[in-house]
Amino acid sequence: MDVEFKIKRFDGEKSYWQTFNIPVKKGMTVLEGLYYIKENLDGSLAFRASCRMAICGSCAVKINGKPRLACETQILEIGNKLEIEPLDNFRVIKDLVTDFEGFFAKHESVKPYLIRKDDNYEEPVELIQSPKELYAYYDFTLCVKCGICYSVCPAAATRDDYLGPAAITAAYRFNADSRDEGEKTRLALVCGDNGVWRCHFAAECSEVCPKQIDPAKAVQKMRFKAAIEAIKSIFR
Amino acid sequence: MWQRWFTVKGRSLFSIAFSLHRLTGIVLTIYLCMHLAYLTSIRMGKEVFESFIATTVTPQFLIFDILLILAGVYHGVNGLRLIIHEFGLAYESRKSILYISVAIALIVWLIASYRMYVFVMGV
Incomplete structure (x- = not known):
């Protein structure tokens, strides 16, 4: 045929x-x-x-x-x-x-790796994690950085410096990891007007994701955490 | 760039909901400006204001009012749906919530349109 x-x-x-x-x-x-x-x-x-x-x-x-x-x-x-x-x-x-250069640069900018105070590459230690702690972020580790979510995002379509769903999902994936200690660093990186506040929840990213990892959910969870942090900062 | 708010080819219902939200937002903004200008006419006297009312609260304008109510109700109900999700709730049920919000918007719009029809036509 x-x-x-x-x-x-x-x-x-x-x-x-x-x-x-x-x-x-x-x-x-x-x-x-x-x-x-x-x-x-x-x-x-x-x-x-x-x-x-x-x-x-x-x-x-x-x-x-x-x-x-x-x-x-x-x-x-x-x-x-x-x-x-x-x-x-x-x-x-x-x-x-x-051209994926900007897309990968945005991904890199949210520090998508474990941040720990006790990093010691000479004598690495095993970091224990329960299945419940693993499932808190596991789905989001499946991202293949294909850029499909970014390509359908209306917020990314109208503003070049928007981090996009993939980068914010990567930030959420590490913030939700019980072994990580860089939550505040990453929140500061994604809570600008080119970060979580730029998302309008069109949710198209979740609809098209070939790995069904629901980036819109990660973005909203990051946004909620950013809002809580902003409110807390008023009383500090 | 802003035209990309209205890209719906190959997209899901969520993008259509987003585009309609933007479109109704623009319509409501324009209406708000016109409405405020309209209300300001009362400063020119009761007669001027009442002549405006006599012009716009008429069967000829009813279709615009009905469309405006549709824009307002859709924008409001869809906005509530977005707020629910943005508070971190019910992502997994987002499709059902979208259908429910559209249904609510349509029901409220039909009731409001009927009431306006009765008021304007005097039936």
Whole structure:
């Protein structure tokens, strides 16, 4: 069966649509379709991919208007006509490849690692954690930094310096970790007007997350904590 | 940039709810300015104000009033839904709460529209 791939391409100056017809078998993914085009029809097609099993988050693209991971989306689940575009809210570099530099910089800016006063890399100690403490943040560790949540966020669409759902979720993930001691540091980083207060709870990030980790929930929980801290600071 | 508030293609009901919230917010802001200007006319005398009332509280304006009530009720009820979630409550039930809030908005709007219809048309 032949399926039409209509791809939005960008050559550095102008964007245009190009259509390819490719033979599809049951179970074939959109990413395999893109590889088929690159290997057999047009070697200049640019897209980003790595693990091919929804772990690396590299292959996020818009398929028929909805952002998805190309490697876990089966072509025949979508239909026999596919429109593939780069993610929104990111600068397009070429074809389906977008610039993630700012996205990763925002992620890094919230200190997404354990902060402890007793860090000793020479003599590391085991940090004990109960299952309940693990489940408090476990879901949020599943984020693959694919940028899909950021691409649909209306707050990120209208303000470039907004941290975005992924970065705030990463901050929440470490703040909710019982081993971490950097809660106040991170709260200070995300409670500005380019952080949690910029979110308008459109909740689209949670709807599209390929790992179903509910970033909107993490953002609201961070916001609630930021509000409590702000109220407490009045009485200090 | 602001046009992206209204991107709904390929998005879920939540984005549509967000876009409508923005749209109704803009409508209500414009209405508020007009309303305040309207009320200010009372400074020019009772007759001027009453002539404004006679112009706008009419069957011809009823459709605008009904649409305004829809915007106001939707914005208010959807705002309450957002406040519930922003207080850290009921994320997991967000879809049900969205449906309930739209249903409440529609019911309140229909009742309010009926009452306005009866008042303006005098039936």
